[in-house]
Amino acid sequence: MEQQDELEIETRLRAALQARSELVTHSTLRPGIPPNEHTAGVRARRESWWSWRRMWVPVTVAAALAGGVFVGAQLPSGSSSTNAGPTSGGSPSTSAPANGSTTPMQSESVAGTPESVGTLSLTVTAGWQFTSTSKTSACVTLSSHPAPAAANGAATTAAALPCGVDALYLKADATAASWPLSTAAKDTGWWPTAVSSASDIVCPAAPSGSSTDMVKASMLLRSSDAYELAAQPGQTVATQPTAEYHEWAVTCDTGPGVQPMLWKLNAAPGAAAPTTFAVATVVSANPQYDSALLGMVGSLHQTS
Numbered sequence: 411m412e413q414q415d416e417l418e419i420e421t422r423l424r425a426a427l428q429a430r431s432e433l434v435t436h437s438t439l440r441p442g443i444p445p446n447e448h449t450a451g452v453r454a455r456r457e458s459w460w461s462w463r464r465m466w467v468p469v470t471v472a473a474a475l476a477g478g479v480f481v482g483a484q485l486p487s488g489s490s491s492t493n494a495g496p497t498s499g500g501s502p503s504t505s506a507p508a509n510g511s512t513t514p515m516q517s518e519s520v521a522g523t524p525e526s527v528g529t530l531s532l533t534v535t536a537g538w539q540f541t542s543t544s545k546t547s548a549c550v551t552l553s554s555h556p557a558p559a560a561a562n563g564a565a566t567t568a569a570a571l572p573c574g575v576d577a578l579y580l581k582a583d584a585t586a587a588s589w590p591l592s593t594a595a596k597d598t599g600w601w602p603t604a605v606s607s608a609s610d611i612v613c614p615a616a617p618s619g620s621s622t623d624m625v626k627a628s629m630l631l632r633s634s635d636a637y638e639l640a641a642q643p644g645q646t647v648a649t650q651p652t653a654e655y656h657e658w659a660v661t662c663d664t665g666p667g668v669q670p671m672l673w674k675l676n677a678a679p680g681a682a683a684p685t686t687f688a689v690a691t692v693v694s695a696n697p698q699y700d701s702a703l704l705g706m707v708g709s710l711h712q713t714s
Contacts, residue, residue, distance in 0.1 A: 522706075525550075526713065528582025530675075530688045533709040535702045546582040549573035550706060552699070571602060575614045575668060575695040578703055584689040590672055591689060597629045600658050600670030600693065613662035615695040623664050631659040637673060640708045651711050652676045653690075669694045673707055688712055 522533035525540040527548040534540045534550055541557040542548045549558045551573055558573050573579045584591050593599035598608050605611055608628035616623035637655035653673040661667040675688040690710060692703050 522709070527580055528688075529712045530580055530582040531711055531713050532580075532706055535706055538702065538706070543572070547572075548580045550578035550580070552576065571614060571693055575693050576699045576703070577692070578706055579691045581689045583686040584674070585686055590691050591674060591687065594656050594672055594674075595630065597658070599630070599656070600628075600660075600672065600691070608660075613664075614668050614693050615662060615666070623662050626661045626663050626667075628658055628660045630656065632657045636676070639675075639710055642711050649679060651678070653710070669700075673710070675710060675712060 522535050523540075525532060525534050525548075527542055528546040532550075537553055538550050539553045539557055540548060540550050543558060549572065551557065555574070555577075558577075571577075571579070581590075586592065589602050590599065593601075593604075598605055598611065601611055608625045611625040611628070612621055613623040613625055632655075634655040636652040639651040639653060641650040653675050656672040658670045659667075660670060670693045671691065673690045677684055688710070690707055692707070694700055694703060
């Protein structure tokens with residue numbers, strides 16, 4: 411390499427490093443010493459090594475300069491805040507609401523209308539309708555569906571559920587000897603009429619009037635003695651209402667089947683065992699309604 415070429419490279423490197431030092435402060439990056447014939451190692455005896463070095467050093471400096479320009483463009487001048495960057499989990503950091511305010515989700519209340527039948531009360535979610543079928547029984551169904559006809563709280567036919575599917579059936583004075591409590595522990599206890607086999611039941615999810623889709627299997631899946639319901643104003647954890655719970659698993663010949671559920675409200679702690687019970691049943695065929703149905707069940711309570 412000619413002496414003139416070497417001096418020209420050295421001059422360019424010094425200029426590049428000077429530009430770099432102006433972009434980055436001394437506290438963050440110290441300008442390096444440009445390589446020369448004393449610091450770079452053995453010179454011209456190995457021409458191939460110098461050919462590689464002539465390409466590598468300018469590329470390295472150019473990359474460093476590009477990085478300095480990028481960093482300088484991203485950070486505001488004099489900024490030392492870390493709130494704008496990602497948290498340790500990789501998501502943007504957020505600030506807590508001022509003055510202790512809550513988020514919209516925390517302050518939003520569930521829309522609904524208080525309803526009652528006998529001594530049983532609940533909050534009916536918007537989009538659903540409450541229909542009394544007797545003084546002590548009622549149905550909660552979708553507003554877009556026809557309201558069930560009054561039939562003293564019983565099924566209108568021998569092969570139908572009192573309120574249909576995707577609906578809530580309420581009875582404030584159920585007895586242990588009558589449906590739905592009398593058969594709650596049976597594999598077909600969710601169905602309002604006695605059958606010798608589950609296959610005798612038309613699948614509740616089948617289209618109206620269809621008799622070709624039958625229940626294939628039905629079994630008692632889960633039970634609980636203390637299904638927690640929502641506490642009412644003035645109630646403590648010790649007096650929070652609970653219910654006895656039963657759930658069945660049902661499959662049909664065609665289609666996905668249904669999920670029947672039963673809740674029997676327990677007496678308040680320390681109260682005498684009643685002779686009649688507040689009961690709610692659901693036969694869910696469409697999972698998109700489960701949230702609303704379970705929310706209304708959770709609001710169940712007895713007024714007196």
